[in-house]
Amino acid sequence: MKLKVKDMxxxxxxxxxxxxxxxxxxxxDLYYEDRILIKKGKQCVVAITNISESNKxxxxxxxxxxxxxxxxxxxxxxxxxxxxxxxxxASLSYIRKKLNKGKLSYKEFYEIIQDIINNRLSQVETAYxxxxxxxxxxxxxxxxxxxxxxxxxGEILKLKKYPVMDKHCIGGVAGNRTTMIVLPIVAAAGLxxxxxxxxxxTSPAGTADTMEVLANxxxxxxxxxxxxxxxxxxxxxxxxxxxxxxxxxxIRVEHPLSLDPVGQLLASVLAKKxxxxxxxxxxxxxxxxxxxxETRKKAMKYKKLFEEICKKLGIQVKVIITDGSQPIGxxxxxxxxxxxxxxxxxxxxxQPYDLREKSLKMAGIMLEMGKKAKKGQGYKxxxxxxxxxxxxxxxxxxxxxxxxxxxxxxKIKVGRLRHDFKAKKNGxxxxxxxxxxxxxxxxxxxxxxxxxxxxxxxHAGQKVKKHEKIITIYSENKSKLNYAVEILDKINGIxxxx
Amino acid sequence: MKLKVKDMxxxxxxxxxxxxxxxxxxxxDLYYEDRILIKKGKQCVVAITNISESNKxxxxxxxxxxxxxxxxxxxxxxxxxxxxxxxxxASLSYIRKKLNKGKLSYKEFYEIIQDIINNRLSQVETAYxxxxxxxxxxxxxxxxxxxxxxxxxGEILKLKKYPVMDKHCIGGVAGNRTTMIVLPIVAAAGLxxxxxxxxxxTSPAGTADTMEVLANxxxxxxxxxxxxxxxxxxxxxxxxxxxxxxxxxxIRVEHPLSLDPVGQLLASVLAKKxxxxxxxxxxxxxxxxxxxxETRKKAMKYKKLFEEICKKLGIQVKVIITDGSQPIGxxxxxxxxxxxxxxxxxxxxxQPYDLREKSLKMAGIMLEMGKKAKKGQGYKxxxxxxxxxxxxxxxxxxxxxxxxxxxxxxKIKVGRLRHDFKAKKNGxxxxxxxxxxxxxxxxxxxxxxxxxxxxxxxHAGQKVKKHEKIITIYSENKSKLNYAVEILDKINGIxxxx
Numbered sequence: 003m004k005l006k007v008k009d010m011x012x013x014x015x016x017x018x019x020x021x022x023x024x025x026x027x028x029x030x031d032l033y034y035e036d037r038i039l040i041k042k043g044k045q046c047v048v049a050i051t052n053i054s055e056s057n058k059x060x061x062x063x064x065x066x067x068x069x070x071x072x073x074x075x076x077x078x079x080x081x082x083x084x085x086x087x088x089x090x091x092a093s094l095s096y097i098r099k100k101l102n103k104g105k106l107s108y109k110e111f112y113e114i115i116q117d118i119i120n121n122r123l124s125q126v127e128t129a130y131x132x133x134x135x136x137x138x139x140x141x142x143x144x145x146x147x148x149x150x151x152x153x154x155x156g157e158i159l160k161l162k163k164y165p166v167m168d169k170h171c172i173g174g175v176a177g178n179r180t181t182m183i184v185l186p187i188v189a190a191a192g193l194x195x196x197x198x199x200x201x202x203x204t205s206p207a208g209t210a211d212t213m214e215v216l217a218n219x220x221x222x223x224x225x226x227x228x229x230x231x232x233x234x235x236x237x238x239x240x241x242x243x244x245x246x247x248x249x250x251x252x253i254r255v256e257h258p259l260s261l262d263p264v265g266q267l268l269a270s271v272l273a274k275k276x277x278x279x280x281x282x283x284x285x286x287x288x289x290x291x292x293x294x295x296e297t298r299k300k301a302m303k304y305k306k307l308f309e310e311i312c313k314k315l316g317i318q319v320k321v322i323i324t325d326g327s328q329p330i331g332x333x334x335x336x337x338x339x340x341x342x343x344x345x346x347x348x349x350x351x352x353q354p355y356d357l358r359e360k361s362l363k364m365a366g367i368m369l370e371m372g373k374k375a376k377k378g379q380g381y382k383x384x385x386x387x388x389x390x391x392x393x394x395x396x397x398x399x400x401x402x403x404x405x406x407x408x409x410x411x412x413k414i415k416v417g418r419l420r421h422d423f424k425a426k427k428n429g430x431x432x433x434x435x436x437x438x439x440x441x442x443x444x445x446x447x448x449x450x451x452x453x454x455x456x457x458x459x460x461h462a463g464q465k466v467k468k469h470e471k472i473i474t475i476y477s478e479n480k481s482k483l484n485y486a487v488e489i490l491d492k493i494n495g496i497x498x499x500x
Numbered sequence: 501m502k503l504k505v506k507d508m509x510x511x512x513x514x515x516x517x518x519x520x521x522x523x524x525x526x527x528x529d530l531y532y533e534d535r536i537l538i539k540k541g542k543q544c545v546v547a548i549t550n551i552s553e554s555n556k557x558x559x560x561x562x563x564x565x566x567x568x569x570x571x572x573x574x575x576x577x578x579x580x581x582x583x584x585x586x587x588x589x590a591s592l593s594y595i596r597k598k599l600n601k602g603k604l605s606y607k608e609f610y611e612i613i614q615d616i617i618n619n620r621l622s623q624v625e626t627a628y629x630x631x632x633x634x635x636x637x638x639x640x641x642x643x644x645x646x647x648x649x650x651x652x653x654g655e656i657l658k659l660k661k662y663p664v665m666d667k668h669c670i671g672g673v674a675g676n677r678t679t680m681i682v683l684p685i686v687a688a689a690g691l692x693x694x695x696x697x698x699x700x701x702t703s704p705a706g707t708a709d710t711m712e713v714l715a716n717x718x719x720x721x722x723x724x725x726x727x728x729x730x731x732x733x734x735x736x737x738x739x740x741x742x743x744x745x746x747x748x749x750x751i752r753v754e755h756p757l758s759l760d761p762v763g764q765l766l767a768s769v770l771a772k773k774x775x776x777x778x779x780x781x782x783x784x785x786x787x788x789x790x791x792x793x794e795t796r797k798k799a800m801k802y803k804k805l806f807e808e809i810c811k812k813l814g815i816q817v818k819v820i821i822t823d824g825s826q827p828i829g830x831x832x833x834x835x836x837x838x839x840x841x842x843x844x845x846x847x848x849x850x851q852p853y854d855l856r857e858k859s860l861k862m863a864g865i866m867l868e869m870g871k872k873a874k875k876g877q878g879y880k881x882x883x884x885x886x887x888x889x890x891x892x893x894x895x896x897x898x899x900x901x902x903x904x905x906x907x908x909x910x911k912i913k914v915g916r917l918r919h920d921f922k923a924k925k926n927g928x929x930x931x932x933x934x935x936x937x938x939x940x941x942x943x944x945x946x947x948x949x950x951x952x953x954x955x956x957x958x959h960a961g962q963k964v965k966k967h968e969k970i971i972t973i974y975s976e977n978k979s980k981l982n983y984a985v986e987i988l989d990k991i992n993g994i995x996x997x998x
Contacts, residue, residue, distance in 0.1 A: 011556070011557065028948050029948055031942065031948075033701065033702075033755055034752050034755060034756075035755060035756040056567075058509070059509065069554075090756070094756060094757060097757060098757045098758075098759075101631065101634060101635060101757070101759070124756065125623070125624050126623050126624055126627045126753050126756060127756050127757070129624045129627040129628055129631070130627055130631055130756075130757055130759075133599065133627070133628055133631030133632070133635070134631070134635075136599060137599060137631070137632075137635040137636070138635070203531065204531075254532050255624050257531055257532055257533060258532075258533040258588070258592060258622065258624060258625050258628075259592060259595060259596045259599070259625070259628055260596075261596075261599070261628075444529060450526050450527055450529075
């Protein structure tokens with residue numbers, strides 16, 4: 003059937019969509035989400051059908067195309083194209099198989115992931131894939147296959163170094179910006195660590211947001227390679243790279259129901275590591291009320307799964323379960339966290355000791371894994387590197403290599419507007435809730451407003467005197483500050499006992 | 501946040517969508533499929549967020565609205581609107597609950613269905629609902645709740661008559677247009693039967709398509725009511741009515757994976773019946789290779805479920821399992837089927853006896869259920885009505901009431917172009933495959949081209965002589981006819997043994 007192109011002026015990074023009038027659809031026997039082949043001369047593209055019931059949107063005889071489709075066949079409004087139905091992609095039958103409790107092979111996962119990346123599956127179809135993996139949990143072999151499929155459908159960073167170190171934290175704890183302390187210690191010891199991190203989706207800051215206060219985090223895989231081969235470490239935003247790119251599209255359809263199928267979560271974490279050719283990996287599972295993992299049973303399940311899958315992937319892994327019951331570090335929000343980190347690296351008295359300790363322990367484990375310290379000597383070695391100033395030097399090198407300028411922690415600008423929350427009586431802090439602090443910090447403007455967030459003066463277990471500050475909220479915007487204070491007053495996330 | 505409206509010129513009957521630029525989304529902490537409240541003066545509407553990565557599509561400071569949203573707040577391009585985030589609908593947490601193997605209550609199903617109908621759930625979210633019902637099959641109570649939820653979210657046809665008869669066929673058998681013979685017999689006997697039927701989605705004709713050859717099938721609930729109260733019967737297209745309207749939207753997201761969760765299928769069938777206030781129902785489950793139900797076990801499962809759910813819904817039901825191994829009737833395609841039906845109703849020698857017999861049996865059962873015949877006497881009574889010409893008279897009345905004109909079967913126009921498929925040798929027809937015949941009939945142009953389709957001269961079990969016609973393909977379009985013949989030659993759906 004011949005149709006005239008209408009440029010719909012739609013370009014949202016969505017699946018390749020072609021919109022056909024209902025009457026034409028009927029003639030062709032086309033139904034929603036059927037695939038059509040659109041041909042213009044020798045150029046052609048397969049798109050997913052959407053049907054217009056109205057003649058205004060797409061009239062009979064026309065076909066509405068999104069920018070992505072137009073580009074592929076080099077077409078514009080008024081062009082004549084030929085369309086015909088093509089069969090559905092095989093990946094759909096694999097998704098159906100999984101929904102029916104079937105087991106998928108590597109080849110099947112590969113096709114599904116490939117089709118997701120290339121926009122050949124619609125969002126509804128991708129949602130069925132997520133639902134299938136959620137209701138029929140992937141077994142070990144499937145998790146490995148999915149991980150490999152995610153790796154092999156993207157770019158891979160290859161380094162001339164061995165070992166290649168990496169770390170990952172399951173998350174859910176406010177602050178907890180250990181990566182930016184562990185990385186320079188490990189790199190200063192001579193180990194390669196090509197670190198990719200994420201930006202915040204629902205938290206007040208991701209590691210990439212915090213690093214961005216100090217340096218550029220939008221690098222290419224090639225730039226990463228050059229930097230790591232020269233100075234051992236880098237810290238870039240994973241989202242700007244084409245490493246295991248299926249993840250973002252899957253997360254997007256998981257969002258409305260906040261689904262996170264275990265097998266898929268593990269696969270997407272490990273695919274990112276495998277994509278940077280990591281050989282040694284430290285995984286941190288914070289456990290506690292308000293963290294992502296709230297029961298020891300679940301933490302142990304994840305630990306075991308990570309160990310089993312990593313073994314099959316040829317990655318040496320160590321999984322630690324840490325205290326995730328309260329925020330770690332004092333600053334929450336990109337700039338406040340970056341300031342904390344520089345204080346730790348400079349051994350400054352303002353440094354948050356909980357963050358320092360946790361980072362040293364983790365760095366110690368990684369130094370032992372990478373054979374830069376004997377068994378039991380890792381912590382000591384990490385402490386030496388930190389105290390000697392070598393970690394700070396290495397961080398300065400990394401910041402410079404990533405186009406930033408070394409600045410002192412005191413020069414980091416934090417929110418102009420402030421609100422202090424003070425103790426109403428003498429007592430002891432019983433609990434500071436992760437989720438509540440994150441909510442307040444986001445309300446204040448973080449992470450979009452990098453200088454906004456929360457500063458924690460007193461942590462759980464510490465004594466506090468009447469009128470002493472417990473937390474300070476920083477913001478750049480009066481109404482956001484008010485909103486954050488409102489939330490603070492309402493949710494009662496800070497408990498003090500006398 | 502204040503944004504300027506941009507009319508996106510999108511109106512596809514899709515969920516209420518508002519498109520926000522990525523930068524504004526970041527400022528507001530908005531993510532895909534989050535809900536926003538859009539306010540213009542005192543008017544407001546809740547829409548689902550979509551995010552534009554490009555400045556061309558929706559620039560910063562603007563908000564792209566679809567026609568449906570514009571209408572609700574009476575807005576146009578350039579208007580200033582205020583937007584704020586609102587929490588997700590409760591229905592999402594119920595869908596999540598079901599995905600986690602939870603059991604849903606009537607109230608929970610009601611909210612989900614209500615939100616689907618009112619476009620408050622996105623297609624991805626509706627897909628999760630389908631996936632949840634598919635992987636965790638609804639139990640009896642849930643099926644009843646879902647049915648009631650579907651009924652109560654739509655219009656209900658109330659009649660001053662009792663009993664109210666209805667019938668349903670699970671489908672998958674080519675031809676099999678019993679409704680149009682059963683209906684006039686039952687109505688002529690004095691029983692009310694407000695019949696709604698569907699159009700074809702993937703078959704060569706739905707009952708509504710076939711009835712449309714003779715009369716208008718796009719009636720309102722009120723028109724149905726008037727006609728049935730006057731002459732006992734009508735046959736209208738269910739899709740034009742607001743009876744249990746959730747169905748269409750659910751079917752749409754089921755399509756890409758051809759999913760049909762049992763509980764949902766039963767609920768949607770029975771909701772349509774309950775919506776026309778049916779009190780007595782005959783269900784036909786054709787069983788056989790190529791039919792929708794291919795194993796006796798599955799047929800028995802459906803039978804039992806129908807019986808149990810109907811009991812809870814207060815509908816008297818009888819479920820029959822019939823032979824679905826081959827097409828029933830000779831004509832396949834709207835006009836060819838309508839002609840068969842008129843031949844049966846006129847007791848004409850050209851009538852297909854298999855269709856006549858099956859219809860008489862079904863009408864007989866319904867006459868007994870409706871107390872118009874004693875037990876065991878239904879068939880005889882149905883035969884009397886048919887042979888006396890009263891069924892034909894009643895059908896003429898119904899056609900007239902629905903704005904049609906009575907025409908003789910010989911006046912029905914069938915495809916101008918023809919291709920005969922003849923026996924290559926003397927023998928017996930072993931098998932005529934439903935799916936193959938449907939495919940050929942659709943290729944010939946049915947149901948869009950009402951005169952196109954297939955005519956079956958010889959059924960399975962009948963003897964055939966060399967050069968005798970087995971089937972004829974009718975079409976109005978040369979290339980479609982060729983395509984149909986190509987399929988006929990390729991798929992080998994007709995088996996003859998010597």
